[in-house]
Amino acid sequence: MNTELAPSAVIVLAAGAGTRMKSATPKVMHGIGGRSMVEHAVAAARDLNPERLAVVVRHQRDKVAEHVLAFDPEVTIVDQDEIPGTGRAVEVGLNALDAQAPVSGTVLVTYGDVPLLRPETLRELIAFHEEDKNSVTVLTTHIDEPGAYGRIVRNQAGEVTAIVEAKDASPEELEITEINSGIYAFDAAVLREALLEVTTNNAQGEKYITDVLSIARSKGYRTSALAIDDRWEVEGANDRVQLAQLGRMLNNRILETHMRNGVTIVDPENTWIDVTVTIENDVTLLPGVQLHGSTTIATGATIGPDSTLTDMTVEADATVIRTHGFGAVIGEGATVGPFAYLRPGTALGKDAKLGTFCEAKNSQIGDGAKIPHLSYVGDATIGEGANIGAGSIFANYNGLVKSRSVIGAHARMGSAGIYVAPVTVGDGAYSGAGALIRKDVPAGALAYSETSQRTIDGWVLKNRAGSGRPGVAPTPAKAAKAAGAQEPAES
Numbered sequence: 001m002n003t004e005l006a007p008s009a010v011i012v013l014a015a016g017a018g019t020r021m022k023s024a025t026p027k028v029m030h031g032i033g034g035r036s037m038v039e040h041a042v043a044a045a046r047d048l049n050p051e052r053l054a055v056v057v058r059h060q061r062d063k064v065a066e067h068v069l070a071f072d073p074e075v076t077i078v079d080q081d082e083i084p085g086t087g088r089a090v091e092v093g094l095n096a097l098d099a100q101a102p103v104s105g106t107v108l109v110t111y112g113d114v115p116l117l118r119p120e121t122l123r124e125l126i127a128f129h130e131e132d133k134n135s136v137t138v139l140t141t142h143i144d145e146p147g148a149y150g151r152i153v154r155n156q157a158g159e160v161t162a163i164v165e166a167k168d169a170s171p172e173e174l175e176i177t178e179i180n181s182g183i184y185a186f187d188a189a190v191l192r193e194a195l196l197e198v199t200t201n202n203a204q205g206e207k208y209i210t211d212v213l214s215i216a217r218s219k220g221y222r223t224s225a226l227a228i229d230d231r232w233e234v235e236g237a238n239d240r241v242q243l244a245q246l247g248r249m250l251n252n253r254i255l256e257t258h259m260r261n262g263v264t265i266v267d268p269e270n271t272w273i274d275v276t277v278t279i280e281n282d283v284t285l286l287p288g289v290q291l292h293g294s295t296t297i298a299t300g301a302t303i304g305p306d307s308t309l310t311d312m313t314v315e316a317d318a319t320v321i322r323t324h325g326f327g328a329v330i331g332e333g334a335t336v337g338p339f340a341y342l343r344p345g346t347a348l349g350k351d352a353k354l355g356t357f358c359e360a361k362n363s364q365i366g367d368g369a370k371i372p373h374l375s376y377v378g379d380a381t382i383g384e385g386a387n388i389g390a391g392s393i394f395a396n397y398n399g400l401v402k403s404r405s406v407i408g409a410h411a412r413m414g415s416a417g418i419y420v421a422p423v424t425v426g427d428g429a430y431s432g433a434g435a436l437i438r439k440d441v442p443a444g445a446l447a448y449s450e451t452s453q454r455t456i457d458g459w460v461l462k463n464r465a466g467s468g469r470p471g472v473a474p475t476p477a478k479a480a481k482a483a484g485a486q487e488p489a490e491s
């Protein structure tokens, strides 16, 4: 980071209503890429290391303020009054900061609903603004159908002389394809001086920040524009169609960064990764993977197909197939899935396995331990090298409290075991199939549950000779007869 270019202040505008979202949630709190739009905007501003950072709110101010302060408690929340417009929003922002201590030097203005703006671009804007000794520099881009955007008016010499709102523009001005992004660098003193002259004399009856440029110029200050190529960076989301488009663009950007860092992404169209996720090189992501929150994936791991991991830690060389997981740790070389469900507090050790149709919650599964099939492991500690047979259930809840079960190292637990917590099985113990383990099992012991089997010869031929449904053949009886089964003798 170049601290020389740190601005004195950034003012993020987030007071607008955002009616086109048709949502109970404030527009700037709608999210893409794992963060709300306003969090993206504040994170980009924060990356510049500004001395002060203000967010201007009005619409649903309590919700927005609480949300912003939750991820960045250092932000100054400023309330816009009933005077409408971007110019008023900047004015209240600047006044509030001035009241703390007068602002001097470069002030940036950005929007809370423009989530793709990169700190690099803001740094370019500051560098251009300061090297050019401008008082106002507006960030612009070219758009073939500029629609409702403000137009950048330049004179014969190519200097920027005004920004004209579409609603106030002449037919000739509407032809201009260079548009106002709404992102600016200002000299604080010039901004303060020019804002005093901004009126609401326009088609919308609002105080326009855009007027500051022509006012500053009329006072003899230098005004300029920095045009960027990537229009997506300055695009805002006004409705959910645009939100999805921006989400896709942001995701593309995130995926590209990971791919350039050495991550294989087989199907970028069907892979979604939050900005907050960390992935080491030589990780392979198969189609249909979503990585969210604080998830980290270490080198050599393979994730997917079709897995969603939130706040997960996946260690090196692990394999995770068709899995839904959150808040769990998958150890080095461990294998998970297909069709596994990991819940918070679960940690699989090195080379451990949680296999097909298994759920684990708040459980420590030791190095090399295996739960290969169809099991629920809740509130359990499973020792290293233990094997839990197919269809096992850790009954952790008696309707009042949850308790833990412990299975010792290298234990061999038979299929369809039920562990009624709290219960402990010692190291190296065995259990028979279908064991109902209610009492502790000492190390090296065998535990099994006796459930006697009765067999009644010929029962099918006697009791199910016909299917009972007209026209449906009595298949089991037929098969039994063909195999030589006899009807029982009358008793």
Ligand code: UD1
Pocket (backbone or CB within 6 Å): 013, 014, 015, 016, 017, 056, 080, 083, 084, 085, 086, 087, 088, 089, 111, 112, 113, 148, 149, 150, 151, 163, 164, 165, 179, 180, 181, 182, 207, 208, 209, 210, 236
């Ligand atoms: C504004 C610019 C326009 C530019 C466009 C880019 C003005 C007068 N016009 O258009 O030249 O092309 O942005 O998107 O500035 N906001 C407030 N308080 C308000 C009004 C708006 O904080 O009273 C915030 C909104 O929350 C939003 C941003 O300012 O983040 C832009 O508001 P919006 O109404 O979308 O922009 P326009 O005024 O239409």
Ligand code: CA
Pocket (backbone or CB within 6 Å): none
């Ligand atoms: Ca407006």
